[in-house]
Amino acid sequence: MKSYYPIPFLARNSLPLLEKRFLPALDKLGKTCHVYLTRDHAAFLHNLLNGHGLHSVAQFRREALFDDYRISSQNDDRIAFAVDVSLLNRAVRSAATVCCGSSSDGSNNRLQIKLVKKLPPNCTQPMPFLTFETRGYKSAVIHDVPISKPLSKTQVLELQSALETAQDLPQTLVQAPDLVQLQNFVDRMKYLGDSLNVFISKYGDLHVEVSATLISLGAEFRKLMVIGEKADAPAEDQNLSAQSRSSRSILRGDGQSVQVSVKHFAKSLQCHLAKPDCAFYGIAPQGSCLTVIFQFFIPGTHQTDKSISLHCRLPVLDPGSS
Template structure:
């Protein structure tokens, strides 16, 4: 199998400034998944890319032309290649490459593109070659080659498992509710996490998002109402204003107009680090037993 590509300026900047910082907050290790049309960073889809196998999943998918000027990937498995890598090491290599790349060439020409490729190298003290993701960068005064250690590329069966998990993770339910302010939601969850370890999350088909944490001594929650909805929706019933938000959510669930789940506060806090990617919009949906 082979992989060699040259980054676009916008593509490597997106990785450096947005997506790698966000993924690093979610988990230490991710899969890099390369196909003929897309490059992806995937965390925890197989439950084996980090110690928190039951933690949040993360999918960052890019069209190849967004990240790369030139892009060549080949394998016997439909030209698909996947491997795992330490996110912090990958980010460090990209930042170093950008620092060298920023040096102005002496003759005023545009700097050469940052290249990346898969290689097998035998390191000092080892008896066999090991796989690396190698970055090659040329500046005005220096040229730098950086080798980032990676796992052995996934087998055909593991790539199939990864693709099946990716397809499942991208299945959308009937109703999506847009969160108006991701930073505001994160601040709320940061306050609630000091109360309990489990958070009840309810999403309705009339655009309500309800968050609640309960202990034997106290119940604290917050509600976002009349949010933007994509997909199936329903008209909110006229109810007595004295009915509590908790009762209204329970009634909505009974009518089949809402779903409610309990999630780990620790996992939700990690998933909200997606704000570091500076998304244009964020939607919350509920699947049976799963917060997506």
């Protein structure tokens, strides 16, 4: 076994955050993701290196996940690799069982992560693994998770560039209604068609609709909280239909509409498994994508926990239609 990057100790109180919340949510978004580690952050990234499918970014400051954080590499202390999310969650779940079951307070437990090369059975070439080494009061468990070869310097720079691009926020964000309620509604919608029309305005309107040959099914939410550019809804529009209000808002430049995959929209709603405190929807300039930002509060407060972030970008089916 060869360890070719030292990776730090995972904090015991971060295990429920990963096992019970984020990894189950990320598993619903896609089978594999990139794990990206830097001096200050750890991130789980879906589809940032290709233009297909739903993009997601879950990012944590190092203190939110790790104790005794030390990392080094020849790529400016940046390490990235692809991993099967379900296998990663299984390893974290196993580690959580050992840590929580070995002693009453967990004070003797340490969980170290190592990036290693091992020779698997019936293989002639060593393969890379992410190894979880958990030492409890009376037991120790080593769990190997197969990963891709760590990304090259060029690939890491490309991933970093894509991550920076993904941080750009729409000019207007509206707070979503209850995510579980919205998911139940979309579950009924998906039998009508494959595409979903999403309209967002500076007035705090969110309108989603699926249309089929003989029927349309939609839901409209009004006077939602707005972050960023906002405007007052014209009084003369109040008694108009949702479609008429949407059209007039777009003509004024106060609203945007995009068409996305029902499947992608439903997948993004699975992020409720990460237990965010609220979510916001926004449409990027020129209608290039639909963005969903999930917000987490410091427990017991309504202050944003800036050590944790999660957002998704849904590709549009007809760019520029807004």
